[in-house]
Amino acid sequence: MEPTRRLLLAAALPLAALPLAALPLAAxxxxxxxxxxxxxxxxxxxGPMDIVGRLMAGWLGGVLGQPVLVENxxxxxxxxxxxxxxxxxxxxxVLLLCGPVNAINMALYPQLPFDFGRDIAPVAGIxxxxxxxxxxxxxxxxxxxxxxxxxxxxxxxxxxxxxxxGTPQHLAGALFQQASGAALLHVPYRGSGPALADLVAGxxxxxxxxxxxxxxxxxxxxxxxxAVTTAxxxxxLPELPTLAATLPGYEASSWYAIGAPRGTPAExxxxxxxxxxxxxxxxxxAARLAELGATPMPxxxxxxxxxxxxxxxxxxxxxxxxxITLD
Numbered sequence: 001m002e003p004t005r006r007l008l009l010a011a012a013l014p015l016a017a018l019p020l021a022a023l024p025l026a027a028x029x030x031x032x033x034x035x036x037x038x039x040x041x042x043x044x045x046x047g048p049m050d051i052v053g054r055l056m057a058g059w060l061g062g063v064l065g066q067p068v069l070v071e072n073x074x075x076x077x078x079x080x081x082x083x084x085x086x087x088x089x090x091x092x093x094v095l096l097l098c099g100p101v102n103a104i105n106m107a108l109y110p111q112l113p114f115d116f117g118r119d120i121a122p123v124a125g126i127x128x129x130x131x132x133x134x135x136x137x138x139x140x141x142x143x144x145x146x147x148x149x150x151x152x153x154x155x156x157x158x159x160x161x162x163x164x165x166g167t168p169q170h171l172a173g174a175l176f177q178q179a180s181g182a183a184l185l186h187v188p189y190r191g192s193g194p195a196l197a198d199l200v201a202g203x204x205x206x207x208x209x210x211x212x213x214x215x216x217x218x219x220x221x222x223x224x225x226x227a228v229t230t231a232x233x234x235x236x237l238p239e240l241p242t243l244a245a246t247l248p249g250y251e252a253s254s255w256y257a258i259g260a261p262r263g264t265p266a267e268x269x270x271x272x273x274x275x276x277x278x279x280x281x282x283x284x285x286a287a288r289l290a291e292l293g294a295t296p297m298p299x300x301x302x303x304x305x306x307x308x309x310x311x312x313x314x315x316x317x318x319x320x321x322x323x324i325t326l327d
């Protein structure tokens with residue numbers, strides 16, 4: 001053996017003999033998750049994203065062996081949370097609770113410090129949910145047709161709450177006005193929770209919201225549901241008619257998924273996807289989603305990426321054609 005090679009081997013032997021704990025941090029591969037995982041959502045507590053996110057976070061924390069903490073960062077239509085995740089270290093400890101708003105914002109906001117399709121990696125689909133058209137019980141309308149007639153008779157006098165400019169709730173209401181000719185006064189909030197609170201209090205009169213956050217108020221009689229926005233009735237409220245029965249062709253729905261910073265290791269993404277899929281198959285989690293009016297949407301990363309791309313194209317087209325702006 002040549003002298004140089006012998007010297008190299010001799011120098012390597014003491015390092016190989018060291019126990020793992022004695023090696024420098026850079027020499028050790030950090031097991032994931034090594035600390036609590038943060039699941040960021042761009043809206044206030046109490047909204048549909050928050051409710052579904054906390055349900056899934058509870059399951060994931062038990063499976064992964066580290067707490068999964070839902071962190072609410074409301075503001076800028078959900079963009080603050082997306083930006084924070086896009087700029088986070090791609091190590092699997094900071095995740096994003098995604099929905100249609102992420103695709104909508106790419107067309108709605110002229111300049112963003114991130115690109116959702118480029119900077120957020122698809123991890124796992126969670127659920128699809130219908131939106132429901134809600135009114136305060138004091139509004140003299142028991143059907144969608146009656147609300148349309150009332151809004152036409154009082155243009156701009158009925159206030160329509162939403163969870164923020166450009167959110168699915170806002171666009172569902174905008175599409176309703178386009179299809180019906182009704183003129184409502186849009187009042188944006190920083191999430192569904194505060195918007196619903198004002199609707200219950202009667203400070204606003206109308207709202208389109210996802211079923212998970214609205215269904216408790218409907219069942220409790222605090223709000224009246226007039227219709228669902230999906231093409232088919234919702235399983236959680238089967239007696240509720242579709243809005244398409246009054247406005248043919250109308251359809252809007254929402255979905256929730258988990259994303260991560262681009263560059264997150266494939267093995268971490270795969271483990272997360274497997275854990276979410278196991279949760280959606282769990283009878284307890286599935287039953288709770290059904291109670292909320294949500295349908296499980298287990299998707300592998302590649303198919304979720306296709307959904308992201310399709311939603312970016314769909315909502316971009318809707319916003320351009322409807323000329324929806326933030327003003």
